[in-house]
Amino acid sequence: MEATVPGARPDMVTSVILHQVAAGMRPRYEQWLARIIPVAATFRGHRGVDVIRPPEGSQTYTVAIRFDDLACAQTWFQSRTRQLLIDEVEPLLAQAEQVNTVTGLEFWFDHPKGMGPPRPYKQFLLTLSVIYPLTLLVPLAVRRLIGGLPLLQPAWIERLIVAVIIVSLMTYVIMPRYTRWLAAWLRR
Structure with missing residues (x-):
């Protein structure tokens, strides 16, 4: 596991794992995956797992596992429990797993090795298509919820609350x- 990403904060960690499954081993790999996901969830700071199954003609699984911070991620990756499970899956893989750890918002547009990142205009359009509606809807919802609370009336507090909600929803x-x-679409 890479210890850190240059310039990144050591919190909100996502580790992107690539598994190139050997031909004919997908059913056994899927069984293994169904077992490891709940085990990972028992570790401190675990925030969830997303599995991107291979598109047609590929055998590469992308597994994104999120933790509260780098220390929690390292605890999982260095655990004896995970090592035993990795030892078990290695015969099912065509090559050793690849792990890349990113922090914060970088994961939105992470890409598998060998593939370039999405084009900047696509990243822009995709991000704008989410942020714009949020900037319209979240402030309205916050005003309705805190309308009668005098301590939350200063504009800067309302804007801070709106920003926290939008960034949390986005991330x-x-x-x-x-x-x-x-x-x-992003990869085209």
Whole structure:
């Protein structure tokens, strides 16, 4: 596991794991995957796992596992539990797993090795298509919710609350799903 990404904050860690499954081993790999995901969830700081199954003609699984911070991710990656599970899956893989650890918002547009990143205009359009509606809807919802609370009335507090909600939704809810949904378009 790479210890850090230059200039990155050591929190909100996502590790992207690529598994090139050997021919004919997908059913056994899927069984192994169904076992390891709940095990990882028992580790401190675990925030979830996304599995991107191979497109037609490929055998490469992309597994994104998220943790609260770098220390939590390292605890999982260095654990005896994970090592035993990796030892078990290695015969099913055509090559050793590849792990890349990213922090914060970088994961939105992470790409498998050998493939270039999505074109900048596509990253721009995709991000804009999420942020613009959020900047319209979230402030309205916040004003309705805090309308009667005098301590939260200063404009800077309302804007801070709006920013926290938008960034949280982008990072943890919308972008991981949206980029997965539009992955084929992003890679074209």
